[in-house]
Amino acid sequence: SQQGEEDPQALSIQEGENATMNCSYKTSINNLQWYRQNSGRGLVHLILIRSNEREKHSGRLRVTLDTSKKSSSLLITASRAADTASYFCATDAVGSNYKLTFGKGTLLTVNP
Amino acid sequence: NAGVMQNPRHLVRRRGQEARLRCSPMKGHSHVYWYRQLPEEGLKFMVYLQKENIIDESGMPKERFSAEFPKEGPSILRIQQVVRGDSAAYFCASSPQPGSAEELFFGEGSRLTVL
Numbered sequence: 510s511q512q513g514e515e516d517p518q519a520l521s522i523q524e525g526e527n528a529t530m531n532c533s534y535k536t537s538i539n540n541l542q543w544y545r546q547n548s549g550r551g552l553v554h555l556i557l558i559r560s561n562e563r564e565k566h567s568g569r570l571r572v573t574l575d576t577s578k579k580s581s582s583l584l585i586t587a588s589r590a591a592d593t594a595s596y597f598c599a600t601d602a603v604g605s606n607y608k609l610t611f612g613k614g615t616l617l618t619v620n621p
Numbered sequence: 622n623a624g625v626m627q628n629p630r631h632l633v634r635r636r637g638q639e640a641r642l643r644c645s646p647m648k649g650h651s652h653v654y655w656y657r658q659l660p661e662e663g664l665k666f667m668v669y670l671q672k673e674n675i676i677d678e679s680g681m682p683k684e685r686f687s688a689e690f691p692k693e694g695p696s697i698l699r700i701q702q703v704v705r706g707d708s709a710a711y712f713c714a715s716s717p718q719p720g721s722a723e724e725l726f727f728g729e730g731s732r733l734t735v736l
Contacts, residue, residue, distance in 0.1 A: 553727075601723075607676075607720040
């Protein structure tokens, strides 16, 4: 497996439901970030959580980080059709803090 | 304040031709990073440049790929003698701080198709 792997690979839910995506990584990190990518577009930064933080909120987003398990989760509450996109976690490893390692992403489809 | 500007957004080349992708960082940013995204994959780091310097090119293929960030003008990612496997989206990011991934701003990408 590779650094920054998300699961599930694809997730389909109804509007109003919550969506949870998970990410696992291998090395010690400084930070973990989540990005969103709409089809054919660039990346939009969603949230950053530092290695000494356990949970962070931003609007409808909630991110957790468990450094002992080297894993993170992204929860999107009360999903909307506009949340349909691919979601990637990205880590920057200790000693290489300018280089992001991305997973393959979770494709989220929110059905109206 | 314009974001990171990449052009062209779409580029089609035949095998053996050259591809040049340009990236203008955000105003005030002097650190540029190039990433490649193969179909159905996440982004992979290619190179980190500052003005007139290549800081880390550990993710660049050894042959045919080169990058520069001159004193004046945009950063250029150049791919010589393209092959079908070079078909991908190439993203540029910039940051105001040296050597930090905390404040990366990504462009919309340049999508290269090699026929």
